[in-house]
Amino acid sequence: MLRMSTLFLRTLREDPADAEVPSHRLLVRAGYVRRVAPGVFSWLPLGYLVYRNIENIVRDEMNRAGFQEVHFPSLLPREPYELTGRWTEYGDTLFRLQDRRKGDYLLGPTHEEMFTLLVKGEYSSYKDLPLVIYQIQTKFRDEARPRAGILRGREFVMKDSYSFDIDDAGLEYSYQRHRDAYVDTFTRLGLEFVIVSAMSGAMGGSASEEFLATTEVGEDTFVRCTACDYAANVEAVVTPAPAAADYSSVPKAHAEQTPNTPTIASLVGLSNERADLARADRPWTAADTLKNIIFMVKGPGGVETALAVGLPGDREVDLKRLEAILEPGVPRPFEEPDFTKYPTLMKGYIGPAALGEANSSGIKYLVDPRVVTGTRWITGADAAGSHVYDLVAGRDFIPDGVIEVAEILAGDSCPKCGQGLEIARGVEIGHIFQLGRKYAQALGLKVLDENGELVTVTMGSYGIGVSRAVAAVAEQSHDDKGLIWPREVAPADLHLIATGKDDAPFEAAELLAGQLEAAGVRVLYDDRRAVSPGVKFNDSELIGVPTIVIVGKRLVEGFIEVKDRRTGERTDIAIADAVSALVAVCE
């Protein structure tokens, strides 16, 4: 039994000044966590109870799936990370340290290397596989900017598991088992979540998926369909290409003088103002223009290549999508000096005529999926102050291909059902990933197959942010008064409050608390004598135990009050029936 009179707990009446997001504010105010350093937190008794409940749910679901728990150190030697290149690849995010002999060590940010080496040391036959092992471990990442309290710290707890299979089919199965286990885990945590494809379509379907707990303070943007169950990372959204349009009635392309129209807005304005350019049926909009943007892309060898992107003028290029699709190439904007290298490009008036590998600039020209054959555009005429009208894709120009980098806007069509998409935010609480043979290759994890041949093992890696899940639940489950824990993760089942100046309520509550404990109910008992009822009520709402029981002024009539923290609904029950009634509530 937890007694408020002795519990190591101090609740705060005011919000801490450095906390912005609700989970951070409330976890600090309710005395669950305290900040120690940027992105580093201590867990106080109530917080640690919640943390452990969540950890145990994660562990339980892993074990149910048949995975085996191991435990690695956090302090790791440099060598394995050197072999996979991550000692340098991880950059400043890696916490590094040296021992007294100047030997390099690191605090593990994730443990692919260690798992791979462990299995390599023990197993050597296909008969040993498949294998899934996991750990629940403190991880360290020296994030450039920790924020949002527990949601994004530099020290955090992660469950990471790794699957080892002989072939792709085995990997697919291990991946699927994790996917199922994650759905069960997050459902049990009471989290509202979506599963989004984490990679661009080109990289292939299910190789990597993220589990995002939906919350407006999340750092990951994703889209989901308002009508069907489609959800995807912004990088991975596929824009459905419209059917090719009939352009038989579209007049021949004609260049027009359009002075001082270097921007889309100015071009659309002028086109509507001038009678000779205006459309008869409707005004021109930015979506009628074809905007061409050039990037310089640095390839892995360090060589820069120009790339032209064409997209409807009402859209911007989403740099994250562009970077994701060009990976490992790195794009940068096309700048003034670059124009001198491509004399046929006229800044502000770049058109398809100059673009494309077959044309004057020789620059590869990729267009948005909406630019299908038959669509007609206003676009640059490659001369200052001049635009081409009625330029038809497929008739007047042929791009080198399609590229999916336009920003996603709310209302865009769902690639699955065609209805509108919405943009939402979430925090990544799980990630499942078919690693393949990268680490097994680098570290030489091979086994003998049934033909006696050495084959490289294929791996998957699967993470759950355990400490982050505490904050994610808090983020999704609170009101203006405080936290509201789902029962299974709550620090207690019941928050029992005794009020009054006489001994009677305290004696009755004491007795009740003992009986409830004996019946297996976890009780947080507010036995403080000198504290006024208002303080106790407010504390109970801040702390967020799902059921609040008050032994107070109605005791003389033989009743106690039961309040549901989430709904606020109150019921009176007879003290004589209290134990059985409350046990029932807590089941």
Add this chain to the structure above:
RNA sequence: CGGGCUGUGGCGCAGUUUGGUAGCGCGUCCGGCUGGGGGCCGGAAGGCCGCAGGUUCAAGUCCUGUCAGCCCGACCA
């Protein structure tokens, strides 16, 4: 790494413009009252005003430097 803001008892803040012996609320301690929504009265403890240097008779306040933290962005298995 770029931009903005802030450093004053445990927490939240005022005081800095205009230099003159450091204040308020909460919390804590002692005594009393109160006892169904952070209640009241009286008393008390607790501060290198981020740090260093400078100006001045005098610096929380002005000047220079520096460190730290927070927020936005970049970044983020």
